[in-house]
Amino acid sequence: MAGHSKWANIQHRKGKQDKLRSKMFSKLAKEITVAAKMGMPDVDMNPRLRLAVKAAKAVSMPKDVIDRAIKKSQMGDGADYTEIRYEGYGANGIAIIVEALTDNLNRTAANVRSYFTKCGGNLGQTGSVSHGFDRVGEVSYPASAGSADDVMMAALDAGADDVESDEDGHWVYCSVEALNEVSDALEKALGESTESKLIWKPQTLTEVDLDTAQKLMKLIDMLEEDDDVQTVTHNFDMSEEVAALLDA
Template sequence: MAGHSKFKNIMHRKGAQDKKRSAMFSKLSREITVAAKMGMPDPDMNPRLRLAVNAAKAQSMPKDNIQRAIDKASKNDGENYEEVRYEGYGPAGIAIIVEALTDNRNRTATNVRTAFSKNGGNLGASGAVSHGFDRMGLIEYPASVGDEEKVLEAAIEAGAEDVESSEDGHSIWTAMDALHEVAKALEASLGPAEAAKLAWKPQTSVEVDEGTAATLMKLIDTLEDDDDVQTVWGNYDISDAVMEKLG
Protein backbone atom coordinates (compact mmCIF):
# COMPACT_ATOMS: atom_id res chain seq x y z
CA MET A 1 0.00 0.00 0.00
CA ALA A 2 1.73 3.13 -1.20
CA GLY A 3 1.29 6.59 0.26
CA HIS A 4 -0.84 7.94 -2.58
CA SER A 5 -3.38 5.09 -2.70
CA LYS A 6 -4.18 4.58 0.95
CA PHE A 7 -7.57 6.22 1.31
CA LYS A 8 -9.99 3.46 0.34
CA ASN A 9 -7.79 0.84 2.04
CA ILE A 10 -8.08 2.75 5.31
CA MET A 11 -11.81 3.25 4.74
CA HIS A 12 -12.28 -0.50 4.25
CA ARG A 13 -10.13 -1.43 7.24
CA LYS A 14 -11.74 0.91 9.72
CA GLY A 15 -15.39 0.16 9.08
CA ALA A 16 -18.01 2.53 10.49
CA GLN A 17 -18.95 3.29 6.90
CA ASP A 18 -21.92 5.58 7.57
CA LYS A 19 -19.87 7.93 9.73
CA LYS A 20 -17.03 7.89 7.23
CA ARG A 21 -19.40 8.53 4.35
CA SER A 22 -20.90 11.55 6.09
CA ALA A 23 -17.41 12.94 6.81
CA MET A 24 -16.38 12.34 3.20
CA PHE A 25 -19.43 14.20 1.89
CA SER A 26 -18.62 17.10 4.22
CA LYS A 27 -15.07 17.35 2.86
CA LEU A 28 -16.23 17.03 -0.74
CA SER A 29 -18.80 19.79 -0.14
CA ARG A 30 -16.14 22.07 1.32
CA GLU A 31 -13.89 21.58 -1.72
CA ILE A 32 -16.81 22.27 -4.09
CA THR A 33 -17.69 25.48 -2.25
CA VAL A 34 -14.09 26.71 -2.22
CA ALA A 35 -13.65 25.86 -5.92
CA ALA A 36 -16.87 27.69 -6.81
CA LYS A 37 -15.80 30.75 -4.79
CA MET A 38 -12.40 30.89 -6.51
CA GLY A 39 -13.87 30.82 -10.02
CA MET A 40 -17.14 30.59 -11.90
CA PRO A 41 -19.93 28.54 -10.25
CA ASP A 42 -20.29 26.63 -13.54
CA PRO A 43 -18.25 23.39 -13.69
CA ASP A 44 -17.87 23.74 -17.46
CA MET A 45 -16.13 27.10 -16.96
CA ASN A 46 -14.19 26.23 -13.81
CA PRO A 47 -11.72 23.29 -14.08
CA ARG A 48 -11.20 22.95 -10.33
CA LEU A 49 -14.94 22.91 -9.71
CA ARG A 50 -15.47 20.35 -12.45
CA LEU A 51 -12.91 18.03 -10.84
CA ALA A 52 -14.50 18.54 -7.41
CA VAL A 53 -17.99 17.79 -8.74
CA ASN A 54 -16.74 14.71 -10.59
CA ALA A 55 -15.05 13.46 -7.41
CA ALA A 56 -18.31 13.93 -5.51
CA LYS A 57 -20.30 12.08 -8.16
CA ALA A 58 -17.78 9.22 -8.10
CA GLN A 59 -18.53 8.81 -4.38
CA SER A 60 -22.29 8.80 -5.10
CA MET A 61 -22.86 12.14 -3.43
CA PRO A 62 -26.48 13.23 -4.09
CA LYS A 63 -27.01 15.91 -6.73
CA ASP A 64 -28.86 18.10 -4.22
CA ASN A 65 -25.81 18.09 -1.92
CA ILE A 66 -23.54 19.06 -4.80
CA GLN A 67 -25.79 21.92 -5.89
CA ARG A 68 -26.15 23.11 -2.30
CA ALA A 69 -22.36 23.27 -1.97
CA ILE A 70 -22.10 25.32 -5.18
CA ASP A 71 -24.89 27.65 -4.07
CA LYS A 72 -23.10 28.31 -0.76
CA ALA A 73 -20.27 29.95 -2.66
CA SER A 74 -22.49 32.88 -3.65
CA LYS A 75 -24.06 33.33 -0.22
CA ASN A 76 -22.64 35.27 2.69
CA ASP A 77 -22.87 32.39 5.17
CA GLY A 78 -19.89 33.40 7.29
CA GLU A 79 -17.70 30.52 6.13
CA ASN A 80 -14.46 31.62 4.52
CA TYR A 81 -12.15 28.65 4.05
CA GLU A 82 -8.50 28.97 3.20
CA GLU A 83 -6.08 26.35 1.96
CA VAL A 84 -3.31 25.39 4.36
CA ARG A 85 -0.52 22.82 3.98
CA TYR A 86 1.35 21.20 6.85
CA GLU A 87 4.52 19.12 6.55
CA GLY A 88 6.10 16.81 9.04
CA TYR A 89 7.54 13.42 9.86
CA GLY A 90 5.73 10.31 10.97
CA PRO A 91 7.26 7.32 12.78
CA ALA A 92 10.63 6.21 11.38
CA GLY A 93 11.00 9.57 9.66
CA ILE A 94 8.25 8.98 7.08
CA ALA A 95 7.57 12.24 5.23
CA ILE A 96 3.96 13.41 5.52
CA ILE A 97 2.10 16.26 3.77
CA VAL A 98 -1.31 17.32 5.09
CA GLU A 99 -3.65 19.53 3.06
CA ALA A 100 -6.52 21.29 4.80
CA LEU A 101 -9.35 23.71 4.14
CA THR A 102 -10.05 25.66 7.29
CA ASP A 103 -11.92 28.65 8.68
CA ASN A 104 -9.71 28.66 11.80
CA ARG A 105 -5.98 28.23 11.26
CA ASN A 106 -5.19 28.05 14.98
CA ARG A 107 -7.62 25.19 15.55
CA THR A 108 -6.40 23.20 12.57
CA ALA A 109 -2.71 23.73 13.36
CA THR A 110 -3.24 22.61 16.96
CA ASN A 111 -5.13 19.49 15.88
CA VAL A 112 -2.54 18.54 13.26
CA ARG A 113 0.38 19.14 15.62
CA THR A 114 -1.31 17.04 18.32
CA ALA A 115 -1.96 14.19 15.88
CA PHE A 116 1.73 14.08 14.94
CA SER A 117 3.04 14.29 18.49
CA LYS A 118 0.71 11.59 19.84
CA ASN A 119 1.49 9.13 17.06
CA GLY A 120 5.26 8.96 16.80
CA GLY A 121 5.83 12.00 14.63
CA ASN A 122 6.49 15.71 14.69
CA LEU A 123 5.25 18.66 12.69
CA GLY A 124 7.91 20.45 10.68
CA ALA A 125 8.26 23.85 9.07
CA SER A 126 6.79 24.73 5.69
CA GLY A 127 8.91 23.07 3.01
CA ALA A 128 10.36 20.51 5.41
CA VAL A 129 9.42 17.49 3.26
CA SER A 130 7.72 18.74 0.09
CA HIS A 131 11.07 18.95 -1.71
CA GLY A 132 10.97 15.13 -1.76
CA PHE A 133 7.67 15.08 -3.67
CA ASP A 134 6.55 16.14 -7.13
CA ARG A 135 3.33 18.16 -7.45
CA MET A 136 1.28 16.34 -10.10
CA GLY A 137 -2.22 15.54 -11.23
CA LEU A 138 -3.67 12.18 -10.19
CA ILE A 139 -6.63 10.43 -11.81
CA GLU A 140 -7.88 7.20 -10.26
CA TYR A 141 -10.00 4.45 -11.80
CA PRO A 142 -11.27 1.18 -10.32
CA ALA A 143 -9.81 -2.10 -11.56
CA SER A 144 -13.18 -2.91 -13.14
CA VAL A 145 -12.70 -0.24 -15.82
CA GLY A 146 -10.35 -2.55 -17.71
CA ASP A 147 -6.98 -4.28 -17.73
CA GLU A 148 -3.63 -2.55 -17.51
CA GLU A 149 -3.09 -2.52 -21.27
CA LYS A 150 -6.43 -0.83 -21.96
CA VAL A 151 -5.84 1.85 -19.33
CA LEU A 152 -2.25 2.43 -20.42
CA GLU A 153 -3.34 2.91 -24.04
CA ALA A 154 -6.05 5.38 -23.00
CA ALA A 155 -3.62 7.24 -20.73
CA ILE A 156 -1.00 7.61 -23.48
CA GLU A 157 -3.65 8.85 -25.90
CA ALA A 158 -4.87 11.37 -23.31
CA GLY A 159 -1.38 12.74 -22.67
CA ALA A 160 -0.71 11.27 -19.23
CA GLU A 161 2.83 10.86 -17.90
CA ASP A 162 2.66 7.59 -15.95
CA VAL A 163 0.29 4.77 -14.99
CA GLU A 164 0.40 2.51 -11.94
CA SER A 165 -1.96 -0.47 -12.03
CA SER A 166 -2.74 -3.08 -9.38
CA GLU A 167 -5.64 -5.26 -8.29
CA ASP A 168 -6.93 -2.23 -6.34
CA GLY A 169 -7.22 -0.03 -9.43
CA HIS A 170 -5.36 2.33 -11.73
CA SER A 171 -3.51 5.53 -10.80
CA ILE A 172 -2.82 7.80 -13.76
CA TRP A 173 -0.32 10.61 -13.25
CA THR A 174 -0.24 13.82 -15.28
CA ALA A 175 1.59 17.12 -15.31
CA MET A 176 -0.05 19.45 -12.81
CA ASP A 177 -1.31 21.94 -15.40
CA ALA A 178 -2.60 19.16 -17.68
CA LEU A 179 -4.86 17.50 -15.09
CA HIS A 180 -8.15 18.94 -16.36
CA GLU A 181 -7.47 18.20 -20.02
CA VAL A 182 -6.22 14.65 -19.38
CA ALA A 183 -9.14 13.89 -17.05
CA LYS A 184 -11.59 15.10 -19.67
CA ALA A 185 -9.95 12.95 -22.38
CA LEU A 186 -9.95 9.89 -20.13
CA GLU A 187 -13.59 10.43 -19.25
CA ALA A 188 -14.41 10.17 -22.94
CA SER A 189 -12.59 6.83 -23.29
CA LEU A 190 -12.93 5.20 -19.86
CA GLY A 191 -15.90 6.96 -18.29
CA PRO A 192 -15.97 9.07 -15.10
CA ALA A 193 -12.97 8.63 -12.79
CA GLU A 194 -13.21 7.76 -9.11
CA ALA A 195 -11.05 10.79 -8.36
CA ALA A 196 -9.15 13.50 -10.21
CA LYS A 197 -7.08 15.86 -8.11
CA LEU A 198 -3.74 17.52 -7.54
CA ALA A 199 -1.45 15.20 -5.61
CA TRP A 200 1.99 14.89 -4.05
CA LYS A 201 3.93 12.02 -5.60
CA PRO A 202 6.98 10.91 -3.58
CA GLN A 203 10.22 10.83 -5.52
CA THR A 204 11.29 7.79 -3.50
CA SER A 205 9.28 5.51 -1.21
CA VAL A 206 10.24 3.96 2.11
CA GLU A 207 9.11 0.42 2.93
CA VAL A 208 7.98 0.18 6.54
CA ASP A 209 7.77 -2.81 8.87
CA GLU A 210 4.71 -3.98 10.78
CA GLY A 211 5.40 -2.03 13.96
CA THR A 212 6.05 1.22 12.14
CA ALA A 213 3.06 0.66 9.86
CA ALA A 214 0.67 0.24 12.81
CA THR A 215 1.71 3.57 14.33
CA LEU A 216 1.76 5.26 10.93
CA MET A 217 -1.78 4.12 10.12
CA LYS A 218 -2.95 5.45 13.48
CA LEU A 219 -1.41 8.83 12.64
CA ILE A 220 -3.02 8.92 9.20
CA ASP A 221 -6.39 7.81 10.60
CA THR A 222 -6.26 10.59 13.20
CA LEU A 223 -5.39 13.21 10.59
CA GLU A 224 -8.05 12.08 8.12
CA ASP A 225 -10.68 12.02 10.86
CA ASP A 226 -10.18 15.76 11.36
CA ASP A 227 -12.94 17.74 9.64
CA ASP A 228 -10.49 20.34 8.29
CA VAL A 229 -8.09 17.86 6.70
CA GLN A 230 -8.77 17.13 3.03
CA THR A 231 -5.88 14.86 2.04
CA VAL A 232 -2.82 13.20 3.55
CA TRP A 233 0.18 12.16 1.46
CA GLY A 234 3.26 10.21 2.46
CA ASN A 235 6.38 8.57 1.04
CA TYR A 236 5.69 5.20 2.67
CA ASP A 237 5.14 1.81 1.06
CA ILE A 238 3.37 -0.92 3.05
CA SER A 239 3.48 -4.45 1.66
CA ASP A 240 0.33 -6.53 1.25
CA ALA A 241 1.69 -8.99 3.81
CA VAL A 242 2.03 -6.25 6.44
CA MET A 243 -1.43 -4.89 5.63
CA GLU A 244 -2.88 -8.38 6.11
CA LYS A 245 -1.33 -8.57 9.58
CA LEU A 246 -2.69 -5.15 10.49
CA GLY A 247 -6.16 -6.37 9.57
Protein backbone atom coordinates (compact mmCIF):
# COMPACT_ATOMS: atom_id res chain seq x y z
CA MET A 1 0.00 0.00 0.00
CA ALA A 2 1.15 3.54 -0.65
CA GLY A 3 3.01 5.39 2.05
CA HIS A 4 1.08 7.05 4.82
CA SER A 5 -0.05 10.60 4.11
CA LYS A 6 0.53 12.85 7.08
CA TRP A 7 -1.79 15.37 5.48
CA ALA A 8 -4.70 12.96 5.21
CA ASN A 9 -4.77 11.26 8.59
CA ILE A 10 -3.10 13.33 11.30
CA GLN A 11 -3.49 16.81 12.71
CA HIS A 12 -0.90 18.77 10.84
CA ARG A 13 -0.41 22.23 12.25
CA LYS A 14 1.20 22.31 15.68
CA GLY A 15 0.30 25.93 16.35
CA LYS A 16 -3.33 25.23 15.65
CA GLN A 17 -3.29 22.23 17.96
CA ASP A 18 -1.67 24.23 20.76
CA LYS A 19 -4.34 26.89 20.35
CA LEU A 20 -7.12 24.30 20.53
CA ARG A 21 -5.64 22.30 23.41
CA SER A 22 -8.36 23.20 25.91
CA LYS A 23 -11.04 22.51 23.32
CA MET A 24 -9.42 19.15 22.59
CA PHE A 25 -9.53 18.29 26.29
CA SER A 26 -13.21 19.21 26.41
CA LYS A 27 -14.04 16.97 23.44
CA LEU A 28 -12.03 14.06 24.83
CA ALA A 29 -13.73 14.44 28.21
CA LYS A 30 -17.12 14.33 26.48
CA GLU A 31 -16.16 11.11 24.68
CA ILE A 32 -14.95 9.58 27.97
CA THR A 33 -18.23 10.46 29.67
CA VAL A 34 -20.34 9.08 26.82
CA ALA A 35 -18.25 5.90 26.60
CA ALA A 36 -18.53 5.29 30.34
CA LYS A 37 -22.26 6.00 30.31
CA MET A 38 -22.94 3.62 27.42
CA GLY A 39 -20.93 0.78 28.93
CA MET A 40 -19.23 0.30 32.28
CA PRO A 41 -17.03 2.93 34.00
CA ASP A 42 -14.13 0.45 33.98
CA VAL A 43 -11.50 0.59 31.23
CA ASP A 44 -10.86 -3.14 31.55
CA MET A 45 -14.51 -3.95 30.86
CA ASN A 46 -15.34 -1.20 28.37
CA PRO A 47 -13.32 -1.16 25.10
CA ARG A 48 -14.66 2.20 23.97
CA LEU A 49 -13.81 3.81 27.30
CA ARG A 50 -10.37 2.29 27.18
CA LEU A 51 -9.71 3.87 23.77
CA ALA A 52 -11.06 7.22 24.95
CA VAL A 53 -8.84 7.24 28.04
CA LYS A 54 -5.83 6.23 25.98
CA ALA A 55 -6.50 9.08 23.56
CA ALA A 56 -6.72 11.49 26.47
CA LYS A 57 -3.45 10.27 27.96
CA ALA A 58 -1.77 10.60 24.55
CA VAL A 59 -2.27 14.38 24.73
CA SER A 60 -1.32 14.53 28.42
CA MET A 61 -4.79 15.15 29.82
CA PRO A 62 -4.46 15.24 33.65
CA LYS A 63 -5.60 12.10 35.45
CA ASP A 64 -8.02 14.04 37.66
CA VAL A 65 -9.78 15.42 34.55
CA ILE A 66 -10.12 11.90 33.16
CA ASP A 67 -11.46 10.62 36.49
CA ARG A 68 -14.00 13.46 36.68
CA ALA A 69 -15.25 12.69 33.19
CA ILE A 70 -15.79 9.04 34.14
CA LYS A 71 -17.55 9.96 37.39
CA LYS A 72 -19.80 12.40 35.52
CA SER A 73 -21.22 9.48 33.54
CA GLN A 74 -22.54 7.93 36.73
CA MET A 75 -24.18 11.04 38.17
CA GLY A 76 -27.37 10.73 36.14
CA ASP A 77 -27.90 14.46 35.78
CA GLY A 78 -25.67 15.24 32.83
CA ALA A 79 -26.69 15.93 29.26
CA ASP A 80 -27.65 13.04 27.03
CA TYR A 81 -25.47 13.09 23.91
CA THR A 82 -26.38 11.64 20.55
CA GLU A 83 -23.76 10.37 18.13
CA ILE A 84 -24.27 11.65 14.60
CA ARG A 85 -22.25 11.45 11.40
CA TYR A 86 -22.41 14.00 8.61
CA GLU A 87 -21.03 13.42 5.13
CA GLY A 88 -20.41 16.02 2.49
CA TYR A 89 -18.17 17.60 -0.08
CA GLY A 90 -15.68 20.40 0.30
CA ALA A 91 -14.13 22.48 -2.46
CA ASN A 92 -13.58 20.57 -5.73
CA GLY A 93 -15.66 17.63 -4.50
CA ILE A 94 -13.29 16.53 -1.72
CA ALA A 95 -15.05 14.00 0.52
CA ILE A 96 -15.40 14.91 4.21
CA ILE A 97 -16.80 12.91 7.13
CA VAL A 98 -17.75 14.73 10.32
CA GLU A 99 -18.50 12.86 13.56
CA ALA A 100 -20.24 14.69 16.38
CA LEU A 101 -21.58 14.19 19.89
CA THR A 102 -24.44 16.57 20.54
CA ASP A 103 -27.25 17.31 22.97
CA ASN A 104 -29.07 19.33 20.28
CA LEU A 105 -29.30 17.74 16.84
CA ASN A 106 -30.95 20.76 15.23
CA ARG A 107 -28.19 23.11 16.38
CA THR A 108 -25.39 20.83 15.25
CA ALA A 109 -26.93 20.08 11.86
CA ALA A 110 -27.51 23.77 11.17
CA ASN A 111 -23.97 24.68 12.18
CA VAL A 112 -22.30 21.94 10.15
CA ARG A 113 -24.40 22.77 7.09
CA SER A 114 -23.49 26.45 7.36
CA TYR A 115 -19.76 25.67 7.56
CA PHE A 116 -19.90 23.62 4.37
CA THR A 117 -21.93 26.31 2.58
CA LYS A 118 -19.62 29.16 3.64
CA CYS A 119 -16.58 27.28 2.32
CA GLY A 120 -17.98 26.32 -1.07
CA GLY A 121 -19.08 22.81 -0.14
CA ASN A 122 -22.32 21.03 0.58
CA LEU A 123 -23.69 18.33 2.84
CA GLY A 124 -24.76 15.02 1.33
CA GLN A 125 -26.88 12.13 2.51
CA THR A 126 -25.53 9.55 4.97
CA GLY A 127 -23.45 7.15 2.93
CA SER A 128 -22.78 9.63 0.14
CA VAL A 129 -19.02 9.70 0.78
CA SER A 130 -18.31 7.05 3.42
CA HIS A 131 -18.31 4.35 0.74
CA GLY A 132 -14.93 5.78 -0.28
CA PHE A 133 -13.47 5.14 3.19
CA ASP A 134 -12.77 2.02 5.25
CA ARG A 135 -13.70 1.93 8.95
CA VAL A 136 -10.61 0.49 10.63
CA GLY A 137 -8.54 0.52 13.78
CA GLU A 138 -5.31 2.51 13.68
CA VAL A 139 -2.37 2.21 16.08
CA SER A 140 0.34 4.84 15.69
CA TYR A 141 4.02 4.61 16.60
CA PRO A 142 6.89 7.09 16.26
CA ALA A 143 9.69 6.32 13.81
CA SER A 144 11.90 5.45 16.80
CA ALA A 145 9.77 2.34 17.49
CA GLY A 146 11.84 0.43 14.95
CA SER A 147 12.46 -0.12 11.27
CA ALA A 148 9.58 -0.54 8.83
CA ASP A 149 10.37 -4.26 8.59
CA ASP A 150 10.46 -4.73 12.37
CA VAL A 151 7.15 -2.94 12.85
CA MET A 152 5.60 -4.89 9.98
CA MET A 153 6.61 -8.19 11.54
CA ALA A 154 5.30 -7.15 14.96
CA ALA A 155 2.05 -5.97 13.39
CA LEU A 156 1.48 -9.20 11.48
CA ASP A 157 2.21 -11.23 14.61
CA ALA A 158 -0.32 -9.08 16.48
CA GLY A 159 -3.04 -9.82 13.93
CA ALA A 160 -2.98 -6.51 12.05
CA ASP A 161 -3.94 -6.22 8.38
CA ASP A 162 -1.56 -3.58 7.09
CA VAL A 163 1.20 -1.12 8.02
CA GLU A 164 2.24 2.20 6.51
CA SER A 165 5.61 3.70 7.43
CA ASP A 166 7.49 6.85 6.51
CA GLU A 167 10.09 9.10 8.10
CA ASP A 168 7.50 10.44 10.55
CA GLY A 169 6.37 7.12 12.01
CA HIS A 170 4.39 3.92 11.61
CA TRP A 171 0.63 3.37 11.31
CA VAL A 172 -0.75 -0.09 11.90
CA TYR A 173 -4.24 -0.95 10.61
CA CYS A 174 -6.61 -3.69 11.70
CA SER A 175 -10.31 -4.50 11.80
CA VAL A 176 -12.52 -2.53 14.16
CA GLU A 177 -13.18 -5.61 16.29
CA ALA A 178 -9.48 -6.44 16.66
CA LEU A 179 -8.24 -2.99 17.70
CA ASN A 180 -7.86 -3.61 21.43
CA GLU A 181 -6.28 -7.04 20.93
CA VAL A 182 -3.85 -5.76 18.28
CA SER A 183 -2.98 -2.71 20.37
CA ASP A 184 -2.19 -4.85 23.41
CA ALA A 185 -0.01 -7.23 21.41
CA LEU A 186 1.88 -4.36 19.79
CA GLU A 187 2.58 -2.75 23.14
CA LYS A 188 4.19 -5.96 24.34
CA ALA A 189 6.39 -6.02 21.23
CA LEU A 190 7.09 -2.33 20.58
CA GLY A 191 6.19 -0.48 23.76
CA GLU A 192 3.41 2.03 24.30
CA SER A 193 1.83 3.43 21.15
CA THR A 194 1.34 7.11 20.40
CA GLU A 195 -2.35 6.60 19.74
CA SER A 196 -4.91 3.85 19.26
CA LYS A 197 -8.27 4.72 17.72
CA LEU A 198 -10.97 3.98 15.17
CA ILE A 199 -10.72 5.99 11.96
CA TRP A 200 -12.25 6.46 8.54
CA LYS A 201 -9.36 5.60 6.21
CA PRO A 202 -9.69 7.00 2.68
CA GLN A 203 -9.35 4.37 -0.03
CA THR A 204 -7.75 6.90 -2.38
CA LEU A 205 -6.35 10.39 -1.95
CA THR A 206 -6.84 13.40 -4.20
CA GLU A 207 -4.00 15.92 -4.42
CA VAL A 208 -5.16 19.53 -4.29
CA ASP A 209 -3.67 22.87 -5.33
CA LEU A 210 -3.11 25.82 -3.00
CA ASP A 211 -6.45 27.54 -3.64
CA THR A 212 -8.41 24.35 -2.94
CA ALA A 213 -6.26 23.54 0.10
CA GLN A 214 -6.95 26.98 1.57
CA LYS A 215 -10.72 26.55 1.18
CA LEU A 216 -10.60 23.05 2.65
CA MET A 217 -8.49 24.07 5.63
CA LYS A 218 -10.88 26.95 6.34
CA LEU A 219 -13.75 24.45 6.42
CA ILE A 220 -11.84 21.99 8.60
CA ASP A 221 -10.86 24.76 11.03
CA MET A 222 -14.49 25.86 11.35
CA LEU A 223 -15.65 22.30 11.94
CA GLU A 224 -12.97 21.51 14.50
CA GLU A 225 -13.69 24.69 16.44
CA ASP A 226 -17.31 23.60 16.92
CA ASP A 227 -17.82 22.10 20.39
CA ASP A 228 -20.10 19.36 19.06
CA VAL A 229 -17.68 18.06 16.42
CA GLN A 230 -15.42 15.24 17.56
CA THR A 231 -13.54 14.26 14.39
CA VAL A 232 -13.13 15.47 10.82
CA THR A 233 -11.79 13.12 8.14
CA HIS A 234 -11.11 13.87 4.48
CA ASN A 235 -9.54 12.32 1.41
CA PHE A 236 -7.25 15.08 0.14
CA ASP A 237 -3.48 15.25 0.04
CA MET A 238 -1.12 18.05 -0.87
CA SER A 239 2.45 18.38 -2.01
CA GLU A 240 5.16 19.62 0.34
CA GLU A 241 5.30 22.82 -1.73
CA VAL A 242 1.59 23.51 -1.24
CA ALA A 243 1.84 22.63 2.46
CA ALA A 244 4.71 25.10 2.90
CA LEU A 245 2.73 27.88 1.21
CA LEU A 246 -0.34 27.03 3.27
CA ASP A 247 1.56 27.44 6.54
CA ALA A 248 3.52 30.49 5.40
